[in-house]
Amino acid sequence: MENSALFIKMVLSNWQTQNGRLSALLDKLSDEELAKETAPGRNTGVYLLGHMAAVHDGMLTILGFGDRLYPELDEVFIHNPDRSGLPKPSTPYLRDCWKKVSETLEQHINATQPDEWFKRHNSVSEEDFLKEPHRNKLNIIINRTNHLSTHLGQLNYLSPRS
């Protein structure tokens, strides 16, 4: 296999594994479990669900995949903390956002040509990209996989102890 194709497969395979783990965990947790804090005084499951949906929705524009589906989530789930007092959408609605965002991202990811992954993403200027060519679209996937893993570790604390 050619190196670029191999490398893309490595990155996407880790992204898909971690996304799959998060989706499986969300499917397993009830709305009541998601309403709880992941640890005393820490983010609730609902907040982290909204946060993940918002951050991944933002990847649609950063990666040049098109318009965002739920830009309104940012105010509550990125720009403000859990106990902001802002009204939150219902948990079933947020579950739906997560699913739709995941499906949409997956479709675009699968349709992306190998060369495209090594192009500049929309959060880095053309000037900076010339100096830092590793700040490409595939690097966003690596970075967001780690972001997801961080919150997956926290959301795991909502599962009953074995």
Add this chain to the structure above:
Amino acid sequence: MENSALFIKMVLSNWQTQNGRLSALLDKLSDEELAKETAPGRNTGVYLLGHMAAVHDGMLTILGFGDRLYPELDEVFIHNPDRSGLPKPSTPYLRDCWKKVSETLEQHINATQPDEWFKRHNSVSEEDFLKEPHRNKLNIIINRTNHLSTHLGQLNYLSPRS
């Protein structure tokens, strides 16, 4: 920049960022804070510190970098859970293990030639590697960065709430 060099830089740069975050967090947390559970009934900071040191120590052999420094950590921190009743090394000793393992890994990583990263690691057979060439040494770095991120999210819960 040549493509392989670029991939390697992307993966190692994310690995170093996440390792740096964990090391900075460990430096910030006192031994008393590390002794606490990251959430009620969940792993303590000390257990996760030992777990991370053990898993990263194991990378030395998986990546063909040489003999492990602290193979005895596996029994307490990988093969058994936190409340196994097995005696744990002291926290200062575990901090030292983490630092030495991190430094040793970093030296080997920096000395690794580009082509070497796309070769088979020692946890996959030659036969399987022929069918799954993405199971190379660089993939171990991607995978372990995600593992680290998962536990970093949990260890963050030992920091005082802001």
